[in-house]
Amino acid sequence: MRAPERPTFDDEASKEIYQYVERHGTAERHRVRDAASIPANQFQESLEKLKTKGYLEEEGGTIRVSLDVGSIEEFETDDGSYTIRPARHSDFEGVVDTIRAVTATETYVVAETVAEQLLYDDAVSRHTTVESRVFFVATVDGEVIGWTHLDLPHVEKLRDTAQLTVGVRPEYRGQGIGSQLLTRGLDWAEANGYRKVYNSVPATNDTALAFLEAHGWNTEGIRKDHYTIDDGFVDELLMAYEF
CATH class of the missing domain: 1.10.10 (Arc Repressor Mutant, subunit A)
Incomplete structure (x- = not known):
């Protein structure tokens, strides 16, 4: 839906x-x-x-x-197994901690903003007359180790686009978990009629940019000197994926 x-x-x-x-x-x-x-x-x-x-x-x-956003999927890797599923309220602390673990090692301003919004709302998923928020999580032994989330505006002129963030704890990278999380978010957006998903990334976050580009995302625009990071100005790259 x-x-x-x-x-x-x-x-x-x-x-x-x-x-x-x-x-x-x-x-x-x-x-x-x-x-x-x-x-x-x-x-x-x-x-x-x-x-x-x-x-x-x-x-x-x-x-x-209630937000019905899909099923539970199990995946096997050489290092073990993990699950991707819709987030539950009981995942709240794990989601916030995971976002903070990612943003502690790389600059991901949009994800930091998402974490602050979660703390403000005291809820993982959200549905109001203005917007909805959908989260999927990757878990290992029940612990959240990655996420993908979509912000879904209800404003008529923006109803076909959604903002997506995605991240995996550093110690769990290299197993394809981030790719599966990204795919889950994109599949949900496409199945629900969205024509474009976007993400905003500082130009200094080479890891995130390389990851998105490898999965078919393109640079749609640049905001010059948009961020102030370590007392310097950093451009923001507007990344987009179109279905």
């Missing part, structure tokens, strides 16, 4: 509950109940309807918007 279609509601109570969770990304059950001006038994009934329809999901008393 494309970034989720707007849901339909059986009653105003269901709509009120869903919209509260949507605005906040995730919400504690008791806060949603307090915010909904309906009796407790009606709250329970409406929430269960929303969960049954697949609009909301709940884990440990935390309610979030």
